[in-house]
Structures are given as C-alpha cells and as structure tokens.
Amino acid sequence: MLTGAPSSHMNSSISSSEGIFPPSRFGSFESLGVGASSSFSRPDADVSENDETNLLTISWNQDYGCFAAGTSHGFRIYNCEPFKETFRRDLKSGGFKIVEMLFRCNILALVGAAANSSYPPNKVLIWDDHQSRCIGEFTFRSEVRGVKLRRDRIVVVLEHKIYVYNFMDLKLLHQIETLANPRGLCCLSHHSNTFVLACPGLHKGQVRVEHFGLNVTKLINAHDSQIACFTLTMDGLLLATSSAKGTLIRIFNTMDGSRLQEVRRGVDRAEINSIALSPNVQWLAASSDKGTVHIFSLRVRVSGEDSVTHPSSPQGPAMIHQNSSTSLDPLVSANTGANPNSSLSFMRGVLPKYFSSEWSFAQFHLPENTQFIVAFGSQNSVIIVGMDGRNHLVALHFLYLGQLWVLSEANADRFGSFESLGVGASSSFSRPDADVSENDETNLLTISWNQDYGCFAAGTSHGFRIYNCEPFKETFRRDLKSGGFKIVEMLFRCNILALVGAAANSSYPPNKVLIWDDHQSRCIGEFTFRSEVRGVKLRRDRIVVVLEHKIYVYNFMDLKLLHQIETLANPRGLCCLSHHSNTFVLACPGLHKGQVRVEHFGLNVTKLINAHDSQIACFTLTMDGLLLATSSAKGTLIRIFNTMDGSRLQEVRRGVDRAEINSIALSPNVQWLAASSDKGTVHIFSLRVRVSGEDSVTHPSSPQGPAMIHQNSSTSLDPLVSANTGANPNSSLSFMRGVLPKYFSSEWSFAQFHLPENTQFIVAFGSQNSVIIVGMDGSFYKCSFDPVQGGEMLQQEYVRFLKFETKAR
Known part of the structure; x- marks a missing residue:
C-alpha cells in the first residue's frame, strides 16, 4: 500500500531539533538538546582501549568512495582510495547495527544494536557528527531493518513496511507494504533529477520499483524464489537482482520491467551478499558466501536523446552512466570482453539452461562463509570490504586473458582492531613465511620434477618448497597456516607454478587449480572444477588439467579451453607432455585398459597404442x-x-x-x-x-x-x-x-x-x-x-x- 500522507494510526513517532534545513546547510544547525544525544556528544573518552571491539555491520556511502563500519562500541568511517580511517566514535553505552552515510558529509543515520542500552534497534537517529548531536529521531514499534538516505529523503525499512520521509521537515510522504523483509532490502537512485526506489513486492520473487517523479509503479517478477539482493544504477534506470538460490543475476529496465540480460554465478546454491554496477554500466560485481567475487561484462547501456551527464566527485570514483535517459538498448561494447559461455551453448533449448548461460568474466577468491560487500573503484579496480575486518583493493587486468580474466589483489588493509575471523586466499598467501610456527610438524604430500629435471617441487602440509638438484639446495619455500598442496607443478625455472590444495587445506580445495606468480605473490589465474583435480601439467604455451575421467587443455596466453579428452578412470592423474617449442605431444590413458592415447596436436594426429x-x-x-x-x-x-x-x-x-x-x-x-x-x-x-x-x-x-x-x-x-x-x-x-x-x-x-x-x-x-x-x-x-x-x-x-x-x- 502506497499512501501520500501520514496515518492517524501510524506506528512511529518523530522528534527533531528546530530548524531542520536541506542537506546543503548541514553542519550549521542550532543546538537543541534531544534525548539520545547527551550521552553521544562525548564519545571518544567513553571506551577503554582494552575493551574488545566487534564488527556488526559494513555499508557503502552513496558514491562508494567511503564505507561505514558499525561496531560493538560505536562506528568508524573509512575512505577507500587511498584507504584510511577518516574518524571513529566509540561509546560505552553500546554499538550500532546500522550506520548509513550521506555521501561524504557530516550527517549519518544510526540504529543501535540490541545490546545498546541507549539506542534500541527500533529507533533511528539522524546524527550531525560535526556538532556531535542528534538532529532528528524516529521511533517505531518494531525493529528497524534498514535505513537509506538521499539528499532530499530519509527511507526507513521495517520487516513489512517502508516509510519515506522528507529530509527538510521529516514529514512522512509515503508508506509501502512489502513481503517479509528481514534483511531490510531497499535501494535508491541518487541523481538529483530522478527519485527511484526499489524494494521487495508483495509476492515471492517480485521487486517493486517506484518512480516517484513520474508517479509510476512497476512490479517486476524477477525470480521464482525469494529476492535476496538487488541494486540500482545511480539514475535508477537499471536494476540488478538475485534470488535466494544465488545462481542467477538478472538486469532489468526499471521503466518497462523488461529483462535485458541474465548472468550465472554458478550452479550450486549460494547467498549473494552484495551486487554492484560500475559507473559506466559495463561491469557487474557480485559477492557471495562461497568466497568468490565474480565480475560480469554487461551488454546494456543507458542511451537516448535526453542524455544528462553528472560530474563525478573529485574525491571518489565517477558514478555516472556514459549516457542517461529512459531508453535502454542492449549493446556489446567493443572495448570490453564478453562473459564466457558453455562450449555447448549452441545446443540452447536442448540441454539444461546453465549450458547456455553467461558465466563470470573475472574472479577474486576470499574466505568462504564470510560476508563481503563490493563496489567499483577507479581504473578498473574493485573494492571489497569484509565482515572479517579486511579491506581489499583488487585490480581488473586488461591484459587479454580471454575466457578467464583474473583479478589480483593490489592491497589488503586491516581496517580495524577486530578479531580475525579468517584471511583470504591472496592475503594469507602473500605473506606466507610468518604464518607457520617453526615447531609445527611438516609432512611431505607430493614431489614432482620441473620440465628439465634440474629442480623438483615438494608439496607439504603447510605449503610448498622448491629445490635445485645440481648442486642440491633449497631455492625457496612458502609456508601457510591454511594448509598444504597435493600438486605443485613448476614451469621450468621461472616464477610461475600450478598449485592444487590438499583435502585439509581450508583455503585451496582439491577441485581448484591456482596459477601462481611467486615473484609477485599473487594468483594470476584459476580453474575450478566439480570434481577433484588429479594432475596438472604445464608447457610454456599450455596448461593441462587432469580429472578422474577427463583432461582439459588450455591456452596459457588467454586461458581459453582448446581441447577436452575423455579417459579411462585415471585416479593417479597420469599425463605427460613434450616440451620442445616446435612440437606439442600429449600422452594420457585411453578409453580401454592398457591403452595409451597420444595426441600430436601440431599434426592433428591421434595415435592409440595398446x-x-x-x-x-x-x-x-x-x-x-x-x-x-x-x-x-x-x-x-x-x-x-x-x-x-x-x-x-x-x-x-x-x-x-x-x-x-x-x-x-x-x-x-x-x-x-x-x-x-x-x-x-x-x-x-x-x-x-x-x-x-x-x-x-x-x-x-x-x-x-x-x-x-x-x-x-x-x-x-x-x-x-x-x-x-x-x-x-x-x-x-x-x-x-x-x-x-x-x-x-x-x-x-x-x-x-x-x-x-x-x-x-x-x-x-x-x-x-x-x-x-x-x-x-x-x-x-x-x-x-x-x-x-x-x-x-x-x-x-x-x-x-x-x-x-x-x-x-
């Protein structure tokens, strides 16, 4: 139900300071004491440095240039590029489960955590941090699930209802009924000439889009299952959604509700924690509890005659579309890569749907079962902030890597003094030597030669080590607390290795192949399979991955899949390659007992030897x-x-x-x-x-x-x-x-x-x-x-x- 005026039976109460002004005058309010603000006006001296601080919530500001962290003792604000803590407020009375910024100004919306003695979870405080006082307050009969701010509106999300208030006078403008919304899902547009709000509808899988300026409501049946996450572009013309299944992400035109594109995160169920659209609407990022951030290439853009451009903030990433209007056209952008399809996509309509899906274009791997939020930064970078208290700045590499483009970690900062709940694959792997105690027992899991037999690699229960043979010496070692590697494949004597984790490795499972650049201490490519990897072989131009019944051959330059070979059961991962540059020969088990299949790829000849x-x-x-x-x-x-x-x-x-x-x-x-x-x-x-x-x-x-x-x-x-x-x-x-x-x-x-x-x-x-x-x-x-x-x-x-x-x- 959408109404334009407050009801006499409204379940909220409002108190405010006199003289509430538009946000352009924030910071100049006159001080009039309000109940909640007295204990909040002197926060820094309240908490002992020895008190343990836990992270309760993380959220972006509207231009994604900053993020707020609600803690068990207050809140903290951080700038993203460059990363730094802007300020913090620590309180003895408790912390905040919601901290909503308004761009980069001094106004915030705060909702207390359940353990907060002064700020209960059914109360919203509009806080002016410049004057350290509360300038407005909303109290409800039920718990507040979310708060969203625009320069002209305050939106409060309850379990089954959303309230929209005018920022100038705190008057209630609209009420929207929703399906049960425990996550407080809601998002707003932030261009000054449009006001679009998206929220769950009254039916499962439905998203309601309100174009308040046009007085238009659009109901989009986005998914068959419950809505789990969504986001809008800055002008509100594009909507990206995911369901509770977490397998598909869909992009819609909010004006007519048409679906413009569908991409696939995976085939197994996952909880999508965050979706972000890049400022130029070329990319979409998504994070989930599976520990992978996926980047998708978009085939839509906003274009039309009534284009309006908005300058970006000099302090943060540009947040505009290249063109902006109410017309949306599908587009394959010439300067970006396409999302990879299944090799069986030509059988669309015959095989199950996921064979014709668009899969992610780039990936970055993090700890599983930890909540991360994502946003796009400057210069093809992605910013990832986790509930484990870490901030990652990762760069999208536009070296042509073809089917699998990779994300690598450029920076990882610990943004608070929170207790560590786990470390991502790259961050724990980039500083390995300090992770394992010298007293820890190290077991040998695997040994293998390099291609000229002048070195060998040893995979251990804590990492790997490389040795030279003549004369014998240890070249280097990498020890990790997260676990060891059952496969360590060298590429001659260079800094590139292929790694497959042992079963006990918490960060690197045995169904995943990492192509590791040890010189830069980062992953430059990754392959994930549904079954355990049995072997990996490298040439200067090829990567060969061996599974129990199949072998995949990839091009090293762009990681494109070139060949698939079916084999008899091959638990030992038997496979070998030639290494002269002018020949490429592969030998593997055939499909019959005692048979060896030899592929002469340069000659396009297959020889089956019994x-x-x-x-x-x-x-x-x-x-x-x-x-x-x-x-x-x-x-x-x-x-x-x-x-x-x-x-x-x-x-x-x-x-x-x-x-x-x-x-x-x-x-x-x-x-x-x-x-x-x-x-x-x-x-x-x-x-x-x-x-x-x-x-x-x-x-x-x-x-x-x-x-x-x-x-x-x-x-x-x-x-x-x-x-x-x-x-x-x-x-x-x-x-x-x-x-x-x-x-x-x-x-x-x-x-x-x-x-x-x-x-x-x-x-x-x-x-x-x-x-x-x-x-x-x-x-x-x-x-x-x-x-x-x-x-x-x-x-x-x-x-x-x-x-x-x-x-x-």
Missing part, C-alpha cells in the same frame, strides 16, 4: 614427444614405443614379481631409461633406439641443468645398439626364445641402486652418467653408474631435505 594387457600405471615422453615409455599395473615390463606410428621399439624387464612402478625417466640422449618401484630398487636400462633422420633438430640444453635433447631428432626412430654403452643382460637361455616362457628371453636392467622398500621415489637423469632420486620420505640421492660395466650404482650424495640433515656415506 601398450599392455593390464591397466597403465606409469609412462613418460621424450622432450620432443617422439618416444613413449610405459609400464602396467603389474610392473614387470617396460616398453618403448614410436609415438608416430605406435610401433613397439623395445621391451625391458624390471622383474618377475608384481611391483608398483612409481617413476620412469628417459635420459636426454635417449641412451638410458631409469625406473623406480615400491620394491626399493632403481633400475637403469640401456636403450637400443635413438631418434634419427634427415629433419634433425637440436635444442641447446639449459646451462643450469642436464642436457634435454636427443642426439638426433625427427619423426624417424631406428633400433640401435650404441657402440659406447653396455647392453642389458639377457638370460643364458635366451637362445630358446619361443620355447621357454617369455621372461627367459627378456632384457634385464643394466645398473641398479637399492633403497628402502614401500617408499615412493621419483627418478631423473643428472649430468655425467648420474641419476637423481627423490623420495617421499624426504630423502635426496645422487648416484652414478658405469656406462660400460653397469652393476651397482655408486652413491655420491644423500640429503634429508625435509629436515635438511645431510649425511655422508
């Missing part, structure tokens, strides 16, 4: 991807294949008893193969194949690590017994090949090194006929072998790297 009768357990490629070495779950045989035609070139035998092969490595010159297993022996085999041909290409090795080239490289592979190396030993009964069982004619290992059984070790070739061995028990070995005589390898170095206890033998 490598073993039993399940594939381990495999590796040469640097150019032309040789593939495989082992099965039995762990008795290792086979080497030509990846171009799938032919088997050689077969060697580890043993006759079943074993789990943990690692296979091929030497840079393709003369040797090394394998480790749970039986505690590293085996070295002499290879009879080399890469040779007319189109040979050589690649210089890194001066910091082992050479990573073949002696010759092409698509032709020929068997060869190398004159300068020993041969693998055969059984003395091998002349009876075909009569006796197969293992009598097998090639056995040429050299061996013995380690503890039932411990996982990974192997790689070092310099000068050496092998590097790293174990999940925190051990590092460097061993050498005789390339002519073979036999037992000689240990050259042993380091207990997890505890850095070096031993000599």
Whole structure:
C-alpha cells in the first residue's frame, strides 16, 4: 500500500531539533538538546582501549568512495582510495547495527544494536557528527531493518513496511507494504533529477520499483524464489537482482520491467551478499558466501536523446552512466570482453539452461562463509570490504586473458582492531613465511620434477618448497597456516607454478587449480572444477588439467579451453607432455585398459597404442614427444614405443614379481631409461633406439641443468645398439626364445641402486652418467653408474631435505 500522507494510526513517532534545513546547510544547525544525544556528544573518552571491539555491520556511502563500519562500541568511517580511517566514535553505552552515510558529509543515520542500552534497534537517529548531536529521531514499534538516505529523503525499512520521509521537515510522504523483509532490502537512485526506489513486492520473487517523479509503479517478477539482493544504477534506470538460490543475476529496465540480460554465478546454491554496477554500466560485481567475487561484462547501456551527464566527485570514483535517459538498448561494447559461455551453448533449448548461460568474466577468491560487500573503484579496480575486518583493493587486468580474466589483489588493509575471523586466499598467501610456527610438524604430500629435471617441487602440509638438484639446495619455500598442496607443478625455472590444495587445506580445495606468480605473490589465474583435480601439467604455451575421467587443455596466453579428452578412470592423474617449442605431444590413458592415447596436436594426429594387457600405471615422453615409455599395473615390463606410428621399439624387464612402478625417466640422449618401484630398487636400462633422420633438430640444453635433447631428432626412430654403452643382460637361455616362457628371453636392467622398500621415489637423469632420486620420505640421492660395466650404482650424495640433515656415506 502506497499512501501520500501520514496515518492517524501510524506506528512511529518523530522528534527533531528546530530548524531542520536541506542537506546543503548541514553542519550549521542550532543546538537543541534531544534525548539520545547527551550521552553521544562525548564519545571518544567513553571506551577503554582494552575493551574488545566487534564488527556488526559494513555499508557503502552513496558514491562508494567511503564505507561505514558499525561496531560493538560505536562506528568508524573509512575512505577507500587511498584507504584510511577518516574518524571513529566509540561509546560505552553500546554499538550500532546500522550506520548509513550521506555521501561524504557530516550527517549519518544510526540504529543501535540490541545490546545498546541507549539506542534500541527500533529507533533511528539522524546524527550531525560535526556538532556531535542528534538532529532528528524516529521511533517505531518494531525493529528497524534498514535505513537509506538521499539528499532530499530519509527511507526507513521495517520487516513489512517502508516509510519515506522528507529530509527538510521529516514529514512522512509515503508508506509501502512489502513481503517479509528481514534483511531490510531497499535501494535508491541518487541523481538529483530522478527519485527511484526499489524494494521487495508483495509476492515471492517480485521487486517493486517506484518512480516517484513520474508517479509510476512497476512490479517486476524477477525470480521464482525469494529476492535476496538487488541494486540500482545511480539514475535508477537499471536494476540488478538475485534470488535466494544465488545462481542467477538478472538486469532489468526499471521503466518497462523488461529483462535485458541474465548472468550465472554458478550452479550450486549460494547467498549473494552484495551486487554492484560500475559507473559506466559495463561491469557487474557480485559477492557471495562461497568466497568468490565474480565480475560480469554487461551488454546494456543507458542511451537516448535526453542524455544528462553528472560530474563525478573529485574525491571518489565517477558514478555516472556514459549516457542517461529512459531508453535502454542492449549493446556489446567493443572495448570490453564478453562473459564466457558453455562450449555447448549452441545446443540452447536442448540441454539444461546453465549450458547456455553467461558465466563470470573475472574472479577474486576470499574466505568462504564470510560476508563481503563490493563496489567499483577507479581504473578498473574493485573494492571489497569484509565482515572479517579486511579491506581489499583488487585490480581488473586488461591484459587479454580471454575466457578467464583474473583479478589480483593490489592491497589488503586491516581496517580495524577486530578479531580475525579468517584471511583470504591472496592475503594469507602473500605473506606466507610468518604464518607457520617453526615447531609445527611438516609432512611431505607430493614431489614432482620441473620440465628439465634440474629442480623438483615438494608439496607439504603447510605449503610448498622448491629445490635445485645440481648442486642440491633449497631455492625457496612458502609456508601457510591454511594448509598444504597435493600438486605443485613448476614451469621450468621461472616464477610461475600450478598449485592444487590438499583435502585439509581450508583455503585451496582439491577441485581448484591456482596459477601462481611467486615473484609477485599473487594468483594470476584459476580453474575450478566439480570434481577433484588429479594432475596438472604445464608447457610454456599450455596448461593441462587432469580429472578422474577427463583432461582439459588450455591456452596459457588467454586461458581459453582448446581441447577436452575423455579417459579411462585415471585416479593417479597420469599425463605427460613434450616440451620442445616446435612440437606439442600429449600422452594420457585411453578409453580401454592398457591403452595409451597420444595426441600430436601440431599434426592433428591421434595415435592409440595398446601398450599392455593390464591397466597403465606409469609412462613418460621424450622432450620432443617422439618416444613413449610405459609400464602396467603389474610392473614387470617396460616398453618403448614410436609415438608416430605406435610401433613397439623395445621391451625391458624390471622383474618377475608384481611391483608398483612409481617413476620412469628417459635420459636426454635417449641412451638410458631409469625406473623406480615400491620394491626399493632403481633400475637403469640401456636403450637400443635413438631418434634419427634427415629433419634433425637440436635444442641447446639449459646451462643450469642436464642436457634435454636427443642426439638426433625427427619423426624417424631406428633400433640401435650404441657402440659406447653396455647392453642389458639377457638370460643364458635366451637362445630358446619361443620355447621357454617369455621372461627367459627378456632384457634385464643394466645398473641398479637399492633403497628402502614401500617408499615412493621419483627418478631423473643428472649430468655425467648420474641419476637423481627423490623420495617421499624426504630423502635426496645422487648416484652414478658405469656406462660400460653397469652393476651397482655408486652413491655420491644423500640429503634429508625435509629436515635438511645431510649425511655422508
């Protein structure tokens, strides 16, 4: 019900100072004592510095250049750019659950918290902080749920009713009945030539829009479920809404109620805490209890003949549309990216709706289950303020990153002395070294080589560490209180890593891949999946993510999805890549037991190799991807294949008893193969194949690590017994090949090194006929072998790297 005059049975009472003036004269009121103001006039001396202060509420001012924080002892005002506390008022009598600013002036609307002895939650105080006194007061029979201010209006929101008052004389102008509104949802336009108010309607999912200047009411059936959050543009011509489900956000024309655009936050239910529209109406930001701030590209703008521009405040971000009128036209803006669609969006109308949805264009990740509010700052930045007492300034990077644009943290300030309720992914990760006590026990979760085998990464229960192999040394470590990483994938020796959190990691779940720039201590990209990530592989131009039954290949430059490959169940995340710049070969499990699928992306060729009768357990490629070495779950045989035609070139035998092969490595010159297993022996085999041909290409090795080239490289592979190396030993009964069982004619290992059984070790070739061995028990070995005589390898170095206890033998 909307009425234009106060009712004789109105459930509110008003008291005010004499001489209430328009806001242009705020700060010049004459002092007339009002009941609530006496204890509020000397706030700073009331609270002891030792008293604990809790955060009760946070809210933006009208131009989003400041925010107010209501605390258990008063309130505080902060400027956003640059971040600083403007002032605070602390009281012994209690705090405020609502603190509503009026742009940047000295007038505020305050509503006390339930524990506030002087300011009950059914009373609204209009406070002049310049003179430290109350200039108006509204008392209601029920609790106040929200207050909104304009320069000419005061709007008070109760559970089922909204009151609109004139600011000059505090007269009641309108009453609006709503559906139950416990969150106090209401928003206003702030251009002086329009007065638009949006609030919940009388039906579920309905938003009521009042154009008071035009005397027009528009009822918009925005969603099927309850309205949870909405916002207006500054002129009130655009409305963005979300429902209690929190999956979709819709943008409407408030003049005719038409839906202009729909974007999708996700498919799982979430509580949307805040929605913001950028001043130029190109972007929409939304925060939720899922801990992610999503940025969407808008395809609408306000345009028309009667355009009106309003200069922005010099103190804050511009808050105008590029054009403003009552005409709204869909537009794909040429200077912004588009929200990504599903790759199946072409089947719109056949598959479920979310396959054709527009998804977020950029993201920033924060702690889950913490309330954050968002706003747009200057120069493509977003400001995020949380109920954990932190302020984040994040920048939207307009480097072309394509399908997934990323937000990175530019600044994170602690804006109060509130107790910490959790720290966001970036803030806790940007200062890692101080987070974990030296006394905390650190467990090793994973070990992996970089692409040239000159370094290895160790994921621990508290973060990760990077080590150089020759000479052995710890390069750096990152320790976190939030948890560790089960996958740490390096990109050669640069500062870029791919990280996947362990199950116990509170901030980085195992279904999320972070592309981390350690030089800048920030996340530059992120992939989130519905199932656990099993593996990640990096090339200079590609990111490959391995799930249980599918592999995704992304372009590194713009993070666009290029390929999807279905596989047999792959719990170990088996996948390997070539690393020469002129070839891109990927090997992964096929769709059948014992099958390896090899993708030659440059040649657009797929080769299916039936490598073993039993399940594939381990495999590796040469640097150019032309040789593939495989082992099965039995762990008795290792086979080497030509990846171009799938032919088997050689077969060697580890043993006759079943074993789990943990690692296979091929030497840079393709003369040797090394394998480790749970039986505690590293085996070295002499290879009879080399890469040779007319189109040979050589690649210089890194001066910091082992050479990573073949002696010759092409698509032709020929068997060869190398004159300068020993041969693998055969059984003395091998002349009876075909009569006796197969293992009598097998090639056995040429050299061996013995380690503890039932411990996982990974192997790689070092310099000068050496092998590097790293174990999940925190051990590092460097061993050498005789390339002519073979036999037992000689240990050259042993380091207990997890505890850095070096031993000599």
